């Protein structure tokens with residue numbers, strides 16, 4: 001069992017979650033070229049290293065959050081609420 | 094509580110009865126408009142269908158005056174003096190569980206506490222009576238945590254999940270709200286709450302996991 005620590009619910013079996021994908025900046029949909037938008041949607045950097053990802057707690061609080069996971073060892077060194085949530089609560093950046 | 098048999102209800106031309114998604118162990122009677130099991134059991138571990146209880150889900154701001162008035166934080170449950178169980182089922186989401194037929198009254202009481210001028214932060218409060226959309230079962234007995242360990246990955250030790258803990262997790266691979274609601278005499282008890290369409294599956298999975306513990310079906314306890 002791989003444990004993923006939800007920032008709201010605490011440590012849970014990874015089967016409760018959905019892997020959403022690599023976290024990356026979303027280009028402005030009004031200004032981005034079709035090529036930039038295609039890269040945003042489909043092209044992943046896929047490192048054999050630490051990666052910052054978005055996960056979704058499907059069977060729990062139904063919230064999205066950030067996970068720092070090593071893609072080779074599956075070690076998770078940090079999970080945190082998304083930046084937008086931290087700004088709302090007056091903490092983080 | 095008005096009690097009558099199904100035959101009586103038919104003869105009197107009363108409105109159709111509500112039925113749980115879980116088949117009822119005989120004998121069955123109509124209680125407060127619901128067809129419920131009246132089976133009694135003196136087994137040390139029992140499972141009962143409590144779907145007839147009124148269930149209202151409330152969404153609102155997860156912090157501030159409204160959240161404070163709901164009286165319970167995410168991850169906890171509390172039983173009010175009027176017998177209603179208030180569950181903090183998710184950040185900004187609460188579940189009220191009350192006696193059969195009280196859904197509208199539960200909603201009205203929450204609505205009365207919402208400032209009609211609106212929340213200063215612009216947040217909304219929404220409510221839905223989900224009584225007929227959900228299944229609710231109760232597992233009671235000292236062996237309940239051992240049984241649950243087979244179908245749920247969450248640590249149910251007292252130090253991690255003491256009485257009045259509420260959590261949404263996976264039980265028998267179904268998304269299930271688990272509320273630890275020990276009986277007044279201290280007997281370990283869990284309420285399990287899932288989508289109506291999965292109710293029978295969850296009920297049967299718990300029964301199956303409980304065979305080695307001597308589990309038995311008990312009738313509607315109305316709490």
Ligand SMILES: [Zn+2]
Nearest residue numbers: 006009057061
């Ligand atoms: Zn969560």
